[in-house]
Amino acid sequence: MRVTGDQALVKKLNKSIVLDTIRRNGPLSRTDVSERTGLNKATVSNLTLELLEQKLVEETGLGASSGGRKPLMLLFNGAAGCAIGIELGVTLVKAALTDLKGGILLERSAPLGRHDPDTAFAVILEAVRPLLEEAPDTPHGVVGIGIGVPGMVDESGTILYAPNLGWEGVDLGARLEKEFGVPVVVDNEANAGAAGEREYGAGRHVRHLVYVSAGMGIGSGMIIDGQLYKGAWGYAGETGHMSIESDGRLCSCGSRGCWELYASERAYAYAPAAGGSAEGSGDADVRARDAASPSSLPALTTPELAEYARQGDAATLEMYREIGRRLGIGVTNLVNGFNPEKIVVGGPLTEAKEWIEPAMLATIAERALPYHRRELAVSFSELGSRSALLGAAHLAVSQFLGRVRVSL
Template sequence: MRKRTGDLKLIKELNKTLILDKIRREGPISRAEIAKIMQISATTVTSAVSELIRDSYVYEDGRGTSIGGRRPILLKVNPNTFFLIGIAIDASKLTIAELNLNAQVKLKEVYPLEKNLYDSFSSFVIGVIGNFLERYPDLDYCLGISITTQGIVDSVNGIILYNPKLNIENLHLKSLVERQFNIKTYIDNDTNGDILAEKGFGFYQQSRNLIYVTIGDGVGAGILINDSVFRGFHGGAGEFGHTTIDYNGKPCSCGNKGCLENYVSWKAIHTKILTEINNGTSTVILEKTKGDLMKITPGIFRYALNEGDALSISILDEVAVYLATGLVNIVSLFNPEKIIIGGDLAFDNPYLIKKVNEHLLTHSLKTLTNGFEVVPTSFGSDYDVVGSGALLLHELFNFTLH
C-alpha cells in the first residue's frame, strides 16, 4: 500500500527531530555514526542534517578520527542561535527567563504576585512578557514561549482549568499570549515541565520511570511512565499535595480537609516557624532576618537548616516524615526508578533528601526499593524556568522517544 504524502512528511520531520536530539546528546558526532546508531539510511541522515545546518540548528565542527578513508566531519548543535522564553508561575511569584537550546538560563527576572493582581492575572502576565521581550531587536530568533503553572492544565488547548491558589478557572492563556505576541506558546502543569527537564537535560536521563515531586507554595508530582508523561483524563494527574492524610485535618484551598500539602508546604512550615518564635524559641532565623518576621523565606529556612538550627531541624524532621509517608504510597503505586524532589524547599537542602530517604526506605516494600533512591533536582534554583522551557524543547528534540 502506497504511503500518503502526509505520512511521509510526518516520518521525515520525526526523523529530523530525533537526529537533532542525537546530535545534541552525543555530539560531536558524524553523519555515519548517527545512521549506524539510529539504524536509518545514510541518505535520510544527510538530508535531515542539511536542513538542520541550513536552519542554523546544527553546525560542522571539525573532523573526527579516520577508521579507513577520509576523516568524518563532526556535527554539533548550535545552542545559541535561537532562544526561548520560559515562564514559571506559582502562588507567590512569576519567574521569566531566556533559555538557549541546552536549557541554560541566560537571563532571569522574578516578579512577586500580589493578591490584588489575581483579578487581572492574564493582563499582568502579558505585561511582564511584553516588557521582557522589549530587549530583543529580532524576535524571529525566538522559538516560542513556555509557561508552567500549578493546578490542572489542559496542555493541548493551553487552558488553565483550575488553580485555586490564584483563583483561576478556565483561563485560555495560550490563545491570549499568542494573539498578543504572535509567538507559539506552550502551557502545562509545572511538575510536567519539571519531569521533562530532568528527562531531557538532567542527571537522570537514562531512567524511564521517574516521579518528580515539587515542594514550595504547593505540592505536586510529575509522572514519567515508560518515557511518557502521564497527565490523566483531565490533565490532573499528579495532584500529590491533595491526597488526604487526615479527614479531620485542616481545611485546604481545594475544598477538602487534611491534604498532604497542609503539612509539608512552605505555608505549613512558615506557620510553624512563626508559632515557635512567638512562643519564645530561639533560632538562627531571627538573627538572619534581624527580627523582621516578614523577611522569612524558604531560602532563609534552608540557610538555617544548613547552619544546624535546632528549630528548623525539628520542623523539617516532622515535615520529612509526612512527605515520606506520602512517597511510600507513590513507590507502591508506580515503582519508579527514582523520585526527584524539587521546589523552593528542596533544592540546596541535602538534609531533607537524607531524612526522606531514611524514612521511605524503612517503610517501603524492600523489593520495590532495590536500587531506588530519592534524589535532588538537577537544576538548583533554576529548576522552575528550566521546567518551563522543557515544554518547548521537548517538542523540538522529542527526547522522551528512546
C-alpha cells in the same frame, strides 16, 4: 482501514529523528547518525543538509577515521534560537530566557501580590518583556514560550483548576500568544519540572522517574517508560491533594488532610513561630494554627526560615524535621504505587534540603516496601528551584523542533 503517511510526513518524521539524534548524542558523523537511526546514508545526508541550511546543526571539525577519510562531525546548534520559560507561583513569577540547549541567558522575577488572572497576567508581562527586549539576534529568534502553572491544564492550554490561585477555566495560553505573537505551551508546573530534570538535571537517562515539586504546594510529574504520564484526561500528578490525614486540616481544594498542608511551604503557617521554642507552644496555639484558613500564606519565606535553621533555632529545626517526615510519607506512597527508578524532589523547599532530607530518607527507608526501594534512588533536584523554569523553556523548544517520540 490501513493508514499510511505521505512522503512529506515521512520526511518530516525522519528529519525530526535525525535532529533529535544529533541533539542528544552529538557530535556525530553522518555515518553515526545513519547507524543510530536506521536511516540510509543518502537520506541522512539530504536531511542533514537541510538542517545545516536552517542553522539548527553545525559542522564542528573532523572526527576519527575508521580507515578512510576523516568524517565531518555534526553538533546541534543551541545558539540558533531562544526560548522563554515561565514559572507561575503562588507568590512569585519567575522567567528565564534560554538558548535551545537550556542554557540560561537572562532571568527575571516579579512578586505576585494578588491572584486574580488580570493581575497575574500583568506580572507575567512585567517579567517577560525585558527578556524579549534583551534577547540576542539569532537565526530563529524567540521560538516560543513555555509556562508551568500550579494546577490542572487541558490540551489546549486552558487552566481548568488551580486551587492555590483560586482559578477555574483561565485560558492563559491564548492570552499570552495574542500578546507576544509566539507559540505558547502551558503545562502543570510539576510536569514542567519533570521535563527539566529529565532533560538537564538529576533525571537524565532515567526512564521511570517521579519528580516531586515542593513549594507553596506539592505536585508530581511522572515519567513512565520515558514518557510523561498525564493520565486519561491530562490531569495526573495532583499528588499534593492526596490525603495523608483522614480528618486533617481543611485544604483550599475542599478536601481534608492533603499532603501539601503538611509537607510544603504551606506547613509554615501551622508551625511554631521561628525564634520561639517548639516545646513552649501551648494547646491553644496549636488549635489556632490548625484552624487557620486553607488559603493562609506563611509569614516567612523559605530563605528567611533557612537562616533561622542555620542559627540553630529549635522551633525551625523541629518544623523542618516534621516536614521531612511528612514529605517521606507521601513519597513512600508514590514509591509503593509507581515503583520508579528515581524520585527527585525539587522546588523552592530544596533551599531547606539539609534539614529536611535526613527525616525524609529515614521515613522512606522505614515505610517503603523492600523490593520497591531495593534499586530506588532518591535525590534532591540538581537544578534547585529552576526545574520548572527550565522544563517550561524546554517544552517550548521541543514544540519548535517538532520533536516526535519514536522508538528506534
